[in-house]
Amino acid sequence: MRVGVVTFPGSLDDGDARRAVTLAGGEAVALWHADADLHGVDAVVLPGGFSYGDYLRCGAIARFAPVMTEVVRAAGGGMPVLGICNGFQVLCESHLLPGALVRNDHQKFLCKDQRLRVESSATAWTSTFEAGQEITIPLKNGEGGFVADTATLDRLEGEGRVVFRYLDGNPNGSLRDIAGISNERGNVVGLMPHPEHAVEELFGPGLDGLGLFTSVLTAGLEALA
Template identity: 80%
Template sequence: MKIGVVTFPGSLDDVDAQRAVRIAGGEPVALWHGDHDLKGVDAVVLPGGFSYGDYLRCGAIARFAPVMTEVVAAAHGGMPVLGICNGFQILCESHLLPGALIRNDHRTFICRDQVLQVENTSTAWTSDYAEGQQITVPLKNGEGGFVADAATLDRIEGEGQVVFRYVDVNPNGSLRDIAGITNERGNVVGLMPHPEHAVEDLTGPGTDGLGLFTSALTSLLARS
């Protein structure tokens, strides 16, 4: 299965995401922000970094990249799409996910190993986890506070769209400790922590992040 990883000007974690796809057993395909097609991929990852220098707002310019026209259309068609950190911001700016990400409430950049609780295992990116499972993956952001109005928060909570939640500490002021969410269909997932940095024991806190990438492959195989 081919999983595309988009590189925007300012992406930092695209190569890490490609490696995570490869370790999970998939075939990573490099996509460029100026591409007008998705090169036949079966899923897409929007990686972390500082796309277009985070000018205006994080992800606000990236949403207009040519490749995002294709990603948005593919997502509406059911293709699995994962946004990590800056990728999560891009998904919100593109209106594929509700809410927004704002500056951390303590106004400083944070980098730490973060414990998350898996809240929803019915998405294309979380089926290999158990509901309530706690995983540890790195977190690194300056604008990672998830916000939405009360009605939106109540809706995504009520409809099971919260996918990951911070459990040991809320590192950035995200409302209701939300670390990651999904769309109603369950094929689009965004999270602020970095699962691609937790796929090998040698280079991370463990392999807890690998499940997102193996879940996508499992989901794709089930559809084929």
Template identity: 80%
Template structure:
């Protein structure tokens, strides 16, 4: 599959995301924030970083980038979209996902290997995992606390839209230990930890994040 990876001003992990896409067996296509042409891609990754300097709120300016008009439209038609860290924040600001990401409850930036439980495996981004799989991937954020009102949280839980949950302690105050969620259809996934940093033994805590990228190939031929 052709997977577009968007670069915003301030993106840090776009190169890593493109490499992970390639290692996962897909073709990585660079996309620019100021261009509304998705270049015929089959899926999109919004990478981590500090897009537009995180001014106003994390992801608040990126939501209005020309490329996001096309991403929002394509997501509405079923295109797989993965938002990682800052990309998750952008998805929430774009209302492709509910809730918001706020400053960590301990008011400190966290950077560590983080254990997760994968809970939703019927998405284009998680089908390579078994339900309940426990994985370790990198977490690095200062504003990673997922919040939503109780009705929204209950809806996410009731519809099985919690994609991943933190294990071994909550690193940022996310309600109900939520590390990632999806939209109802499952094609849009937001994840605070960074699977692109866990696709090679040499450069990360292992390869537990690779499934987020190999899942696309399974989805394409399902």
């Protein structure tokens, strides 16, 4: 299965995301922000970093990149899309996911290993987890507070679209301790912590992040069966 990883000017975790795809058993394909097509990939990862320098708002310029026109179209057709940190911000700015990510409530950049609870395994990116499973992956952000109006938050909760939730305290002021969400179909997932930094022993807190990448490969193989 071919998984494309988009590089925007200012991306810094794209190489890590490609390595995570490879370690999971997939074929990682480098996509450039100016690409007018997705080169036949089966899924897409929007990585962390500071796309276009985070000018205006995080992800606000990246949403207009040529490649995002194709990502939005493909996501609408059911292609799995994962947004990590800055990629989550891009998904919200592109209206593939609701809500927004704002500056941390303590006004400081943070970097730490973060415990999460997997709230939903009913997505293309979490099918190898179990609902209620607790995992630890790195978190690093300055604008990681997830916000939305009450009606949207209630809808996300009621439809089972809260995918990850922070444990051991809220690190950035995200409403209802939300660390990640999905679209209605479950093929688009955004999360603020970094699973690509927890895919190898001795290079992070463990292997808990690998499950997101093996999940999408499993979903792809099942779709082909």
